[in-house]
Amino acid sequence: MLELPLPDDFHVHLRQGVLLENYAKSIAKEFGRILVMPNTVPPITSAAQIQDYRSQIQQAAPGLDLLLTFKLNAKFTPEDLKQMKEAGAVAGKYYPAGVTTNSEDGVSDFDSILPVVAEMEKLGLVLCIHGEEPTAFCLDREKEFIRRVEYLAEHFPKLRIVFEHLSTKASVEEVLRLPQNVAATITVHHLLHTLDDIIGGSLQPHHFCKPTPKRPEDREALRKAAFSGNPKFFFGSDSAPHAQSKKECCCGAAGVYTAPVAVPALIQIFEEAGELDKLSNFIGAFGADFYRIPRQTKKVVYVEDPWTVPEIVDGAVPLFAGKSLKWKRME
Numbered sequence: 020m021l022e023l024p025l026p027d028d029f030h031v032h033l034r035q036g037v038l039l040e041n042y043a044k045s046i047a048k049e050f051g052r053i054l055v056m057p058n059t060v061p062p063i064t065s066a067a068q069i070q071d072y073r074s075q076i077q078q079a080a081p082g083l084d085l086l087l088t089f090k091l092n093a094k095f096t097p098e099d100l101k102q103m104k105e106a107g108a109v110a111g112k113y114y115p116a117g118v119t120t121n122s123e124d125g126v127s128d129f130d131s132i133l134p135v136v137a138e139m140e141k142l143g144l145v146l147c148i149h150g151e152e153p154t155a156f157c158l159d160r161e162k163e164f165i166r167r168v169e170y171l172a173e174h175f176p177k178l179r180i181v182f183e184h185l186s187t188k189a190s191v192e193e194v195l196r197l198p199q200n201v202a203a204t205i206t207v208h209h210l211l212h213t214l215d216d217i218i219g220g221s222l223q224p225h226h227f228c229k230p231t232p233k234r235p236e237d238r239e240a241l242r243k244a245a246f247s248g249n250p251k252f253f254f255g256s257d258s259a260p261h262a263q264s265k266k267e268c269c270c271g272a273a274g275v276y277t278a279p280v281a282v283p284a285l286i287q288i289f290e291e292a293g294e295l296d297k298l299s300n301f302i303g304a305f306g307a308d309f310y311r312i313p314r315q316t317k318k319v320v321y322v323e324d325p326w327t328v329p330e331i332v333d334g335a336v337p338l339f340a341g342k343s344l345k346w347k348r349m350e
């Protein structure tokens with residue numbers, strides 16, 4: 020038996036339209052509070068959209084505590100940002116153009132967003148970053164982006180920055196080196212996978228995601244960071260569901276669907292590493308502290324009760340599909 024705080028997930032994709040309802044219901048089975056990413060089509064870029072997205076999600080999963088975000092662009096005025104903050108946005112998400120799902124309309128000129136970032140700093144909005152340099156070789160994109168995180172952290176010392184879904188040893192070292200205004204999320208699949216789990220044998224489309232899981236030493240650095248008890252590192256699943264047909268095809272979509280299995284998988288990872296005592300803060304405290312919101316007080320209990328992950332959940336193939344997981348939440 021294991022008691023944990025009702026988990027927070029600081030990086031979730033709920034999509035939109037008919038898919039939204041099921042994804043919201045599924046994540047609400049495991050998490051109490053989530054930060055919802057804005058890379059819908061069209062993206063979330065206004066107060067009205069924030070309010071509308073929030074009410075759609077609340078309709079599907081009334082008990083879920085929501086933290087909303089907007090997709091960063093250079094055109095935002097201070098008034099736009101103020102209105103989105105008043106509508107409940109806690110963060111702006113920086114997607115470099117073309118690096119991942121629905122990011123074609125992302126940022127293509129770094130300097131152009133600096134005035135917006137300066138305004139976000141004044142308003143106390145968090146800057147969440149998909150840190151990959153679009154023009155670099157795919158395995159170097161995160162490393163090549165580090166200089167931009169460095170620039171932002173040093174030029175906007177009061178801006179809280181979250182380097183999302185870390186995938187390299189270099190970025191872990193950078194987050195450790197940069198001041199307290201820089202934190203990072205780590206996903207469950209980057210604690211488990213390397214590039215071998217995607218292309219080492221036959222192609223595994225359901226493990227393909229951005230940033231790509233890389234080398235064993237990168238995974239080791241991420242595990243060390245997650246187990247470190249350092250409050251700079253907290254959980255963000257980057258649960259990114261795509262219909263099975265969009266993954267099992269040429270030009271397959273990037274994203275791993277982890278919401279249905281993330282907490283049981285994390286318990287297993289932390290337990291097998293002998294670090295189970297670090298899990299509670301990783302999923303229930305450090306992220307809340309960084310976002311300056313109250314820590315979860317509700318508790319949940321997980322029991323050892325092996326179960327088989329369904330092959331399909333919400334029309335997508337989840338991580339561990341068809342496999343057995345040891346831990347299950349006690350109803």
Ligand SMILES: NC(=O)N[C@@H](CC(=O)O)C(=O)O
Pocket residue numbers: 032058119120149227228229230257259260273274275
């Ligand atoms: N991570 C992914 O591979 N995909 C995410 C976008 C993102 O988080 O980069 C998605 O929305 O599908």
Ligand SMILES: [Zn+2]
Pocket residue numbers: 119149183184229230
């Ligand atoms: Zn991303």
Ligand SMILES: [Zn+2]
Pocket residue numbers: 030032056257259
């Ligand atoms: Zn994401």
